[in-house]
Amino acid sequence: MLKHEELIVKYLDKSCTREEEEELLAWLEVSEENKELFSSLSSLWLMSKAELEDDLETELALARFRERIGTEKSSIREVQKVKLPLLYKILQVAAIFLILFNVVYFLYKDDKENEIRIINRLLTADSKGKFILPDSTVVWLNAHSVLEYPEHFAEDKREVHLKGEAYFEVKKDSAAPFWVNADDIKVRVLGTSFLVQNYDKNDYVETILTEGAVNITSSHFKEMAIVPNERVLYLKKGDSLKCEIVNTNYYTSWINEKLVFDNLSLANIIINLNKWYGVDIECSKDIAESTNMSFTVCRESLDEILEAMEEIAPIRYKHEGYKVYITKKGGK
Template identity: 30%
Template sequence: MEKKITNIDSLILSFLERTISSDELQVLRKWVKASNENEKYFRQFQESWLLSNGAFAKKRFHKEQAYQNFLDRIKKSDINVTKRPIALRKILYYAACIILIFGAGIGLQYGLRNHQNEEVMSYKLESPRKAKVKISLPDGSVVWLNASSSLCYNNQFGVSNRDLSLQGEGYFEISKNPQLPLMVTSGNVKVKVLGTKFNVQNYQDDDEIRVALQEGSIDFSDSRYEKSILMKPNQLIICNKKTGVLTLKDINTEYTNSWIHDDVFFNEEKLGTIAKVLERAFDVSIHFENEGLKNLIFYGDLKIEADNIIQIMDIMSATNKFNYRYNRDKKEILIFH
């Protein structure tokens, strides 16, 4: 079926360039939701835009080539585009910071509010279970989101603020900007950064918030306390969500971001905590015959690969600490003695 596109291409490009107005955004959202064909076109546009320039790994961004690659790809699909000249404006931010990658399962949500007579757009990037994603932020910083995690920021990021809100787990490599420190908020915890590499873990069902610093320095604070803690490399802070007790440890932090390479390192970790990691990584539900099993301690290095949950459970159960049953149809695992 012939699909005529008038100004939709310009709207999508404006969206990717982060120059789209609220009215234009509403038009674009309405158009995308109007049909499956429109949604498919929108997805293909974004995917080609990303894949043609490798924005997650490179500094240069060839938008003209990206668009041409998109047109070439569309020619091979069932959607025909009415060709017309398009004015490509100078990009102020990398498109990757707001890209919507359906294949990886990232979700993007919008929020609009007025602030000091300026319109502020809020963005939410999500990584579901069984997936993790790498994101380039507008200021050149890079963030990896682990499974079942989300990251929020607004269109003033890199301009008047560098504020991020994290739910779940993220590893950060932050570009230096002394005039505009980056702030990561996760629950009661705030991490102030100038330029560094660190990992933050705070899932909603976790009992603790963990912040591990690899390089540089960060200022750790909890809204329940007046004082902050200046962290040094190879330090880990554990914050108990219920009691507010803070524990500062000296550790080897090289393993704290191993999950971005599909490795999970456990050092004196409870089985209950490990189960949560596996649930998110493989999109399964793990149940325990009794609460005592959750307190079993494990050491080790696991490789997270496609559908190797059985191999992992076999390795762990070979310690004779527990037995398990896996219901593949229901994607449920029962751990018992």
């Protein structure tokens, strides 16, 4: 197996070190082919992991997976429509061997009577995508995100599953509420615009409403209504909620083609950059609120933007993986 394929496997099973993760991210930036390989192997891993039921099977599947991609990584196969429940048996034994060179891949799951075609959309680092769901709902998917939804929604319910971050403009349908499943919480809407962030690396799940009305619910708290311009954080540790009123433009600007800052505080710039680049920028409150800047972000890398910020303001930065630390020049 090639070194970078091994890094992808370690990244997917969460066993890579910070240095290996940084090496993998750098390798992904080299070419689109690298990103396509990562997407295909990620899709395969997510598909096979969803079908394996216990730790022993997962370990055996990982071993077979590593062996397979070392010998036939360039093969392309299609997932055929198979009668259930036979499909589950086939997946447990054979799906781990499928290499799908497409960000969109298909599974068939049993709803006891019918076959359901499940679509998964996966975006890698520095990728953003806009697409339309079967009900005409518009979705913007941010980097490092996976959205799962059926090819056709049920008549009385529309349901999707999210890992990562997405902004939704939901098509109104009072007869079929729209549900976003984000692990510990669920967001229920009829027709509105809102954002949900659910990254494994974060210790919270974020919901921000731009217009309309949504309710969030969980086994840990009663159903709660959110008003426009409200940001609600579900804190995974402690099962608590934190609510605040925000300028939603700062949190949803990543869906646009560019960011324009006109004498904006560093505190608000950081919110935008976090969403745009999928990072976590930390800066002391006194520096963030007392420093204002004006500049535009188009297709520049994060380091290019941070270096430019150093030129126009008395700050310095240190970039470590997904974390960026901003301090005052001359300070510790």
